Amino acid sequence: MDKFVIRNPKTKTISPKSSPSKPKLKQTTIESLKGVVIVEDILRHKSILVLKTSSKGEILNSLQELGKKIPSRNVMLDTKIGRIVSKLCKNEDQEISQAAKRVYIKWRSHFEDHLSRPLMEVRCDLKTERLRTSGKKLLTDALQVETNHSLPEAIEREVFQEHRRLVNNNYKRSIRALVFLLKNQQNIRTKVLAGEITVKSLVKENKK
Amino acid sequence: MFEARLVQGALWKKVIDAIKDLLTEAKWDCNSTGITLQAMDSSHVSLVSLNLRAEGFDTFRCDRNLSMGINLSSMSKILKCAGNDDVITIKTADDADTVTFVFESQNNEKVSDYEIRLLDLDTEHLGIPETEYSCVVKLPAGEFQRICRDLSQIGESVVITCTKEGVQFSASGDLGTGNIKLAQNASADKEEEAVVIEMNQAVTLTFALRYLNFFTKATPISNQVTLSMSQDVPLVVEYKVADMGYLRYYLAPKMEDQDD
Numbered sequence: 001m002d003k004f005v006i007r008n009p010k011t012k013t014i015s016p017k018s019s020p021s022k023p024k025l026k027q028t029t030i031e032s033l034k035g036v037v038i039v040e041d042i043l044r045h046k047s048i049l050v051l052k053t054s055s056k057g058e059i060l061n062s063l064q065e066l067g068k069k070i071p072s073r074n075v076m077l078d079t080k081i082g083r084i085v086s087k088l089c090k091n092e093d094q095e096i097s098q099a100a101k102r103v104y105i106k107w108r109s110h111f112e113d114h115l116s117r118p119l120m121e122v123r124c125d126l127k128t129e130r131l132r133t134s135g136k137k138l139l140t141d142a143l144q145v146e147t148n149h150s151l152p153e154a155i156e157r158e159v160f161q162e163h164r165r166l167v168n169n170n171y172k173r174s175i176r177a178l179v180f181l182l183k184n185q186q187n188i189r190t191k192v193l194a195g196e197i198t199v200k201s202l203v204k205e206n207k208k
Numbered sequence: 209m210f211e212a213r214l215v216q217g218a219l220w221k222k223v224i225d226a227i228k229d230l231l232t233e234a235k236w237d238c239n240s241t242g243i244t245l246q247a248m249d250s251s252h253v254s255l256v257s258l259n260l261r262a263e264g265f266d267t268f269r270c271d272r273n274l275s276m277g278i279n280l281s282s283m284s285k286i287l288k289c290a291g292n293d294d295v296i297t298i299k300t301a302d303d304a305d306t307v308t309f310v311f312e313s314q315n316n317e318k319v320s321d322y323e324i325r326l327l328d329l330d331t332e333h334l335g336i337p338e339t340e341y342s343c344v345v346k347l348p349a350g351e352f353q354r355i356c357r358d359l360s361q362i363g364e365s366v367v368i369t370c371t372k373e374g375v376q377f378s379a380s381g382d383l384g385t386g387n388i389k390l391a392q393n394a395s396a397d398k399e400e401e402a403v404v405i406e407m408n409q410a411v412t413l414t415f416a417l418r419y420l421n422f423f424t425k426a427t428p429i430s431n432q433v434t435l436s437m438s439q440d441v442p443l444v445v446e447y448k449v450a451d452m453g454y455l456r457y458y459l460a461p462k463m464e465d466q467d468d
Contacts, residue, residue: 025462029252035441072339117408124392165404167395
């Protein structure tokens with residue numbers, strides 16, 4: 001075979017650069033996570049903090065241990081640890097009050113950041129998007145508002161949530177019932193547009 | 209005296225198959241409300257929590273609370289002896305050191321019983337308070353199994369990213385990378401085929417596929433699986449056991465090594 005083929009000189013190809021080394025990942029254990037707390041430990045630290053006879057060193061140590069974790073809301077409510085830490089913020093001892101403040105601020109900012117956020121709208125596949133857009137359009141027509149009004153979208157989203165985020169027959173029926181109601185009952189339509197009937201109660205009453 | 213009779217005995221087989229690879233032995237806590245099992249694997253990376261309510265059984269009797277330590281590989285061996293259509297009864301007397309499994313075939317023409325020794329296990333009791341999650345994804349169990357299996361060809365860990373665009377599973381390894389994206393699919397004909405994503409915050413977490421592949425052994429139990437994720441808490445993979453309870457797996461994420 002070598003007699004028949006002509007060998008072209010090899011062109012140099014740029015070899016792909018070796019990818020930058022990825023950060024090394026370490027498998028954590030369940031207890032080492034910040035959000036996982038051992039309730040017994042929390043209760044133990046709580047009793048140390050409450051006890052009048054415990055020394056400054058013990059209190060500081062407990063606060064340091066608590067600061068490593070972020071208990072969930074239920075644990076906070078059950079153990080009332082947050083109230084005790086916030087009480088310690090007013091302690092006469094500078095060092096203790098500062099340590100307590102640090103823990104308290106860390107926990108509070110976590111709760112403000114992470115919890116009680118509104119649900120985000122996640123993109124749906126094509127068919128779902130199409131069905132939901134037509135639902136919005138029907139509601140817009142029924143309410144007789146401009147296409148970019150926020151009310152039809154709010155109503156549609158509420159219906160979607162009420163039906164456990166599924167576009168099923170019940171969802172379709174609810175949309176149709178709402179469209180019919182808003183189209184034919186002048187007084188309800190004006191009330192909804194004026195905000196006298198909230199979107200939530202409107203949807204709840206007409207849920208199929 | 210404890211006695212639990214389940215007509216669809218195949219469920220016991222499925223449940224044991226789903227946990228026997230993670231745990232070698234476990235303590236079954238029985239009380240008048242049902243049967244629970246909670247245990248961590250030996251490396252403390254994952255946790256299994258099983259709850260079967262008493263109402264789900266055809267007859268259930270538990271006079272006083274008891275916990276049975278059972279070697280799961282022997283339990284699995286015994287349950288292999290049961291047919292898929294058999295009625296399975298598990299019973300033990302108070303203060304007995306054995307537990308009896310009775311398998312009755314549908315016609316009652318064959319009744320077999322097996323006894324295994326109970327173990328004296330010393331495990332702490334774990335309580336898991338309910339928490340709120342940033343991101344909850346419901347998807348068909350088969351789909352999740354497929355994703356985990358496919359990505360384990362590529363690498364040993366999967367990055368699960370949940371954003372407004374949907375949920376993305378990605379893996380990378382020596383041979384290259386792989387990404388699987390799922391968008392919400394709320395218009396499926398059957399409810400269990402839908403992909404539903406509820407989230408209030410975007411999340412990115414990395415998990416070992418080895419464990420996820422152990423978890424997906426539970427796929428025959430349920431058509432749908434729920435993944436719940438938040439920063440700083442374990443991933444929860446939940447399979448509903450029809451009309452009876454649930455099987456939940458908790459998995460600690462992989463994090464960047466902070467030592468270097």
